[in-house]
Amino acid sequence: MDKKNRTFIRFITGCLLTLTAVFPLSGCGQSTAPNTGDQKQPSAANSPQSASSKAPDGKIKVVAAENFYGEVAQAVGGDQVEVQSILTNPNVDPHDYEPTPDASKTVNDSQLVIYNGIGYDSWMDKLLKASSTSKGKSIINVGSDLAGKKEGDNPHVWYDPNTIPKVAAAIADDLAKLNPGQAHSFKQRADQYIASLSPLKNQVEKLKKSEGVSIDVSEPVFDYMAKALNFKVNNPTFAKSIEEGNDPSPRDIGQIQSDIQGKKVKMFIVNSQAQNSTISTIVDLAKSSGVPIVQVTETEPMGKDYLQWMVGQLQDVEKALNVK
Incomplete structure (x- = not known):
């Protein structure tokens, strides 16, 4: 955050x-x-x-x-x-x-x-x-x-x-x-x-891609799951800056804008608990460019247990993968 x-x-x-x-x-x-x-x-x-x-x-x-x-x-x-x-x-x-x-x-x-x-x-x-x-x-x-x-x-x-x-x-x-x-x-x-927890294991196996999938993220919250799915995070330095509360460099911002406008990434994964003007601008860019947005959270949401939390997010990832 x-x-x-x-x-x-x-x-x-x-x-x-x-x-x-x-x-x-x-x-x-x-x-x-x-x-x-x-x-x-x-x-x-x-x-x-x-x-x-x-x-x-x-x-x-x-x-x-x-x-x-x-x-x-x-x-x-x-x-x-x-x-x-x-x-x-x-x-x-x-x-x-x-x-x-x-x-x-x-x-x-x-x-x-x-x-x-x-x-x-x-x-x-x-x-x-x-x-x-x-x-x-x-x-x-x-x-x-x-x-x-x-x-x-x-x-x-x-x-x-x-x-x-x-x-x-x-x-x-x-x-x-x-x-x-x-x-x-x-x-x-x-x-x-x-x-x-087998539904989570099964969902990971179902979504894991042999050829790899490029994604952008707002923060490195989802990175371990991304690795399990064989997703490649295209913007690690941008995400690290946001996590540490720093402004990303113009170069990093330009890279993520290029990724999204050129549809070089399959989705933009956003930590919904940490929003700022930079992230909001990129979210708007993703929407206008037709790049799916997947929201994740750093902490467990009210009313859900761990399994529901993880599987629900992976279901959103699956929807994003199916967007043509």
Whole structure:
């Protein structure tokens, strides 16, 4: 997201936190049903007591930085876990989120922590360092531990179709260490969750092109999925500039204009959560040139779970591929 959008989001977030201070919200764990987007920040009143012991009902306390990772934890842990996701509002930029005291307490009290890492949610690193129980936690840094990436790499690793299945398996392994008696159940539920993602796997296989497809993107949000589909991003330096909140060079702007006007790309993929005048101008150019526009989001939309989110976007990609 560009700097202007992030500044606006921080302003809105600050207003919401002020309201929260006046009208405290009750925290709730995620359910195994698809995310409806109504999860709330955990409140101090019902935050877990300590990371060294389970919740009063014997459940393992899990905290996820992003709600789509929390969804996986709930599916794998079932009724043996109490899951809190810190970021559930799709309008909050994870890069710039500033943790509340309640979020800090939730992390401190957890037994298993799952976060994206590699610079995407660096505030979680700070919360873990500040936690008095950090040495006793199981921690899954998805970007580095499972995706094999480092800080500075594209952090949007959940767009790689191979990432979430790895997350499910890792969660099952860590939960088994915390509750060995339920190890078989954790493994079984992880396998079931991975199997439930087969529509996404099938859609990727269906759309993957052997000869490759050239596309332009507004930001590198979709890049891992693009690679899985054998799509080639024609404008990586333009996209990187937009992501970092910088103005693209005249040369980069000229290249994307040439791509679109000459129909050298099959589609223009836009992060709908990060719009500015430059992107709007290119969107208008794509419309007038007959180049399909596919909108994607960096965060999980309200009312959708991970599978619905990903498959829905791929259905839009399929429509764009079929445009003559």
